Amino acid sequence: MQNPILNHIQKFINLEPSEIDLLESCLAISQIKRKEHVLQEGQICNTMYFIVKGCMRQYIINSKGTEQTLQFGVENWWITDYLSYHNHIPSHFYIQAVETSDVIAIEKSVLDSILIQIPKLEKYFRIVAQKAFGAAQMRIKFLFTMSAEERYNHFKNQQPDFVQRVPQYMLASYLDFSAEFMSKIRAGKV
Amino acid sequence: MQNPILNHIQKFINLEPSEIDLLESCLAISQIKRKEHVLQEGQICNTMYFIVKGCMRQYIINSKGTEQTLQFGVENWWITDYLSYHNHIPSHFYIQAVETSDVIAIEKSVLDSILIQIPKLEKYFRIVAQKAFGAAQMRIKFLFTMSAEERYNHFKNQQPDFVQRVPQYMLASYLDFSAEFMSKIRAGKV
DNA sequence: GTAATTTCTTGAAGTAGTTCAAGTTTTTGA
DNA sequence: TCAAAAACTTGAACTACTTCAAGAAATTAC
CATH class of the missing domain: 2.60.120.10 (Jelly Rolls)
Incomplete structure (x- = not known):
């Protein structure tokens, strides 16, 4: 191989x-x-x-x-x-x-x-x-135009498996919001 | 030539x-x-x-x-x-x-x-x-780690001539804040 | 040169997020 | 298997920015 x-x-x-x-x-x-x-x-x-x-x-x-x-x-x-x-x-x-x-x-x-x-x-x-x-240009576009919750949902739709694969606090920082806010988005508390 | x-x-x-x-x-x-x-x-x-x-x-x-x-x-x-x-x-x-x-x-x-x-x-x-x-990676780093005022000052230090060259509202959006906020940063009102 | 357009400024009110602190749950590794 | 470490959750207080509206200043183009 x-x-x-x-x-x-x-x-x-x-x-x-x-x-x-x-x-x-x-x-x-x-x-x-x-x-x-x-x-x-x-x-x-x-x-x-x-x-x-x-x-x-x-x-x-x-x-x-x-x-x-x-x-x-x-x-x-x-x-x-x-x-x-x-x-x-x-x-x-x-x-x-x-x-x-x-x-x-x-x-x-x-x-x-x-x-x-x-x-x-x-x-x-x-x-x-x-x-x-x-891809980096698109990433900047998303950071500029979407709210935190929109960025999370968009990412989850694009990469559903990946969301399970990494700690949420890493994904939160990648999407440019805090780990605590990620928790609230996921719980529907925003 | x-x-x-x-x-x-x-x-x-x-x-x-x-x-x-x-x-x-x-x-x-x-x-x-x-x-x-x-x-x-x-x-x-x-x-x-x-x-x-x-x-x-x-x-x-x-x-x-x-x-x-x-x-x-x-x-x-x-x-x-x-x-x-x-x-x-x-x-x-x-x-x-x-x-x-x-x-x-x-x-x-x-x-x-x-x-x-x-x-x-x-x-x-x-x-x-x-x-x-x-360069795009560095740009994302700056967007993530600096406040609006820090991004403006950093950019101005790196590219002093360029700041004069484009309308401020374009530069404001490039640095990811509003044109109005740019005005306040420049006036020292933040 | 001057009218038209574009750009910049200012203050007041609002909000999408952060920060902190403490507790809970899940995962890891010997 | 179980102790330790890592990851997640929650609410309350806070803040760095946005939005809006209206006027002033600067620039452009005929």
Whole structure:
């Protein structure tokens, strides 16, 4: 059974057998235990993570000491801090496993070398990044135009299973309201 | 004098003279008058715009009929709706010139063909999209962690000239507060 | 140059959310 | 299996912002 990342890549580009071999040889799956961090605030992020199985999140700790989740990643998503990655500057974010997860961690030096050997992969990463940016724009639209309750209901309609999968306080902060208010929304007390 | 987009591209990749010629022949600058739209809500976006000179914005009209700016673009920025562009679905956004602007408009069919002829350009668009996504993540962080006044001051410190360049009500909506509140922040009445 | 339009300002009243604190329930891991 | 830790709930008090309405100032375009 081949590396699951290859299925994802081949949704966007076609790979030659030799290219598949090269990727198989470079890309190993590793397990990140629940609550384990792969990036801490202040570190320079020089790794991209492809999530094979599980759930990761990017979060910050705000001035009141509360965690706020900026991004979740599940199966077939990439997660990293692209700004730290590209500019070699300390990250503003934590990246952590929400569930014990299988990921493919690719260091920048390795990826740069793979991209030179298989230039075709540039297209894959271009499309992944462009779609992610498009999704971020929609996320900002929802944050701007919907009330807290509307954001919760919209998210629940779009991702009914995911709502069960993560602690409510993480989802509340992702939707930009407090854990207490989430409780009241769910109880119909708003 | 060569097409200004070439300077931007060559910050990230090296182009051969023949590739420069090809790009010069495909890419023309057009002028978008102030307030003119290049994308309306509901249209399918099949063009990317590179801003040579001027200022564009992406915005929505919310349920109260008020415009809310999600993104500004200035010199050397790309602006488009990537989700509509990639998925061929109707856009949620308007894209409009804030100032009369010079842009290079590239249709998807043309760009796809250029990318086949100059695969190296994939890297350029990959990096542009990854950096844009990184910037969007930071934007969400600021929206989550700062008060309205902090967001205004932070933006003013980062982009002092830009604050003068656009109507305050547009900047207010970009920073996610009302035009009236912007007025009070600036007057020190908060 | 001036009318028309757009943008900015101000105060008063209202509200969608937060914060706090304490108790309850659920989940985790040895 | 059970103690400890993590997650969820509730109500009361509070606040950072919005909304509205009306007038003033600045900018645009013929």
